[in-house]
Each structure stands twice: as structure tokens, then as C-alpha cells.
Amino acid sequence: MRYLKKSMNISEKIKNDFPFFEKTGVAYLDSAATSQTPQVVLDAMEAYYTIFRANVHRGLYGLSAEATERFEGARETIAQFIGASKEEIIFTGSATMSSNLLTYALENTLELREGDEILLSAMEHHSSIVPLQELAQRKKLKLVYIPLAEGFALDYKEAKRLITPRTKIVAVMRASNVLGTINDVRAISQTARKNGAIMIVDATSAAGHAPLSVKDLDCDYLYFSGHKMCGPTGIGVLYGRRDFLEKLYPGFFGGGMIDRVTREKSSWREVPGRFEAGTPPIAEAIGLAAAAEYINEIGFPAIREQIEDVFSYARETLSRIPNVSIYARTDARENAGILSFTIKGVHPHDAAEILSRENVAIRAGHHCAEPLLSELGETALCRASFYFYNTRGDADRLAAGIKKAKATLRA
């Protein structure tokens, strides 16, 4: 094992686990878009491709059995990672695919009537908003949004007021991919439950960045992608409460999800297989499980300590630069490591371009959260996102780059 064990003091050394840093030397501050991949994840996927590649749940030979065992083992690892059981984990292609699959399945299952309501937080990502908008249009449902309160947090009082017996679905993200705010989902899910609404949590920005427990969040469904938590691209996870999944009608159909097929009709496999039509992302599931094990090995206390330290340092450093405005809560414990900002006189696109010349990677734009940006009164923001492999040195390079951008544009 190349990686550091249970170190409570993550340092520059952790970057050695990631081939990317040695090869590029980039101050990579865009892990909220996609994180980097540690060697252990690459190794796990390479082992599948070079030693035991076979399709799962099909072949009656040894290799297929091994591939199936590893794939199902990955399901077990991911289940433990979020405090769920194995039967509650569905592998999909991405967080967005999870969201779409869930929306279709809910449409096929719930009795939705005209005028019923879907409640979303103002922070939601397009991957959560757009499928639900489409559902609302098809079923003539009303979309209602939980507004922001002071200080880049959700207005929980208002959330509780907005949940009524008409509310059928509530969607709140665990952490905002723009503001970084870690939302108190539990405070909302309990009210949702009392009113008989389905509670969906988008955990994409939180998974691997803060501990995640479906029991603590008290949610019915939860989804995230693999590639923002050191895993590969092309895999997402959809969690569903066992008793809910048993009643949920599938969203996608085809091979792999059926029990019996006649010329006229078909019956479905047991849960969760009935939600995984087609050959699943096998190598990716194995890679994601390796990522979860790697994260567990470092441990969330150390991961949080590092993220919170670098976030606080960066927040303070940037706030000392004149004409820089910050869009994040002050307390690092309530943040997933995301620091959005604007520079007066420097458009975010120009800032990102000038920073990239300094080998600092940040994101600029609306970050797939246009409704949130309009609520903030902005069309674009710069976003620096910090993961446990980032250091105060990376934050210093960000600050230096911002000063350079201001000088270049004479702002």
C-alpha cells in the first residue's frame, strides 16, 4: 500500500499517492468538478482489465464468478460507506443518471395529481432541478423553492412552512457545489416524512468530503457520483430505502434487470438488480470501491481537518485582497471545501484564464446552478474547491494568481 495510514496530519506527501500531481505540478482547485485519482484506484481498475475481466452475473466460468464477486463486493463497500445495506445500492452511470432514473421510477410508482408540489432547495444543481422540472411539466405539478437565508444557508423556517400535505417530493442537496454549505438535511427530512413526502438528497459534493450516513440524514433516496471522491468517471450511485425500492417500478428496461421474459411481458429481478439494466460499469464500480477504501484508510477526521484548515486559510487570505467578495459561510465546519468568489473588475472567465497561466486550476461560470446564481444576483462566479490533497501552498498560489489577474486587467 502506497498511501498514508491514518495520519492526522496530511501534508504535501499525500500528493504522492496521485500520479497527476507529479506529472503536472498544478495547484488543482477544481475537485468539486472532478477530483484526481490515486494510484490505488488505477491499480484496482487495471487488475480488472488485465487479470479477471469478464461480464458479471452471466458467465458460468471462474473468471465471471470472480468479476461478479468483486463487483458485488464493491456494492458492499459502498453500502458501508454511506451506512446502508447492500440491497439498497444501485450502480448507475453518474449522479445525473441516478437523478433521472429515480425521477422516472418515481413517476412510474407514485400517484401524482395535478397541483401536487415538488419542493427543492434554491441551491440545487441542474442535475436535480431539470429532471424534476420535466416531471412537473408532464404531471402538471408545482415547483416550489426553499429560499436562502442570511449567510449562504438555507432558510429552514421557511422550508418547514413550505412542506405541506400537497408536497410529494422534497429534494435538498447535502452540500452546495457553489457555496460549499453543508445543509442540515435532517432538519428538513423529518418534516417531509411527517407530511408523507419522499426525501431525495443529492450528496455529490459531500460524498468523500464529509462523513455520509443515510440514517443520520434520514432520507429515502440519495445519490452521488464516483469521480468527485477519487473514483473514476462513468459511475454514479443511487441509494434507496429497502422498503421503498421494493415498491419502486423500474426506470430503465433490458437485459440484466429481468427475471423472466415472454413475447408479451416480463418480470423483474430482485432489488437492486432490477434497476441495473444492461452491463453495469464494472471496472468503475471496482475503482469506486477502491476509492472509498482509500478514503476510509485516511479517515474522515484527517480529511476534514485538512479541508477545513486549507479552506479557512484560503478564505482569510482571499478576504484580505481588496475587491474580492466571498460567497461562503465563515465556519469551515459547515463547508465541503468550496470557496466561490468574485473580483471587482475581473470577470470570472478572465480570472480563470489568467490563473491557468499560473498553473492554478479553478472553475468559472454558473456551475450548473443558474437558479442559485440568480438568487445571489450574479451571472458567474469563480470557484476554488479544496480536497484533502490540497495544501496552504495551493491557496497561496491562488492568492498570487488573483493579484496577477487584477494587475493584468488593472482592476
Add this chain to the structure above:
Amino acid sequence: MRIGLPPASKRQKPRFAHNMDEELYKENILDHYRHPRNFGKPETYDVREKSSNPLCGDELTLYLAFDGETVSGARFEGDGCAISIAAGSMLTEKIKGKDIGELKLMTPGDIYTMLGIKISHTREKCALLAYATLINILAVR
């Protein structure tokens, strides 16, 4: 013969930065960005067209006044990066006094020439935002 990448130690570090012209923020670009010409909504105009670049959030509204077939007034307003604002500023200067036939012959290449800088793939939409707005107006005239 070994096919594939050489060992990591012999590999060149990939250039992270985009293929960018160091001269992207040239003096005249900065001048047009910081002091855009023909900026702000005019009191009178014949056509108004709004375009946006959803990727980076740039928004631009172009106002044109016509005297017969000739552009008698061109102004714009919006929120955008240095490249899109400079391009809007230069374009409004360039099209005033031109007739519709001439404008319809304009190409993206003319905009790049006008800006006088090398435009990378990631900045194409910024450079052409004002031009695309103009094209939308011309399409219905």
C-alpha cells in the same frame, strides 16, 4: 519496439495552460474592455437582440437603428469577460454606417482580425457573442 508512452521520468511535463496567446490582454483589448464604446441602452432604436453564453454567464444586448438599409446607430450593453466586452465595443464601432448587404458578408474571421489576438477554443464564444447577436438580427431582415 515498444509502443506507447515513454517511462514517466523521460516524459515531458504536459503544458497545463491552454494554447493561449500571451498577448490576449493586449492594450487595445483592455482599453475597449475598461472603456467600452457605444455602451448603454440608446434612447431610440429599431431592433433589440439579446444573446448569452450560458457556459460562462456572459450576456449581451445589441441595439441597432436603421436608416433604410444602413445601420445608423449601434449600441450594446451587457455583462461579460474582457474578450466579449471588447468584441462588442469594436463591433458596434465597425458596423455603424454599413449597409445590411455588407454586414451579411461578415465572417467570424473578420471578428478575430478586428480583435487582433489569437482566440483559443475556450474563448471562441466570448469573441463571437456580439457577432452572433448581430447575425440573429440580420437573419430576419
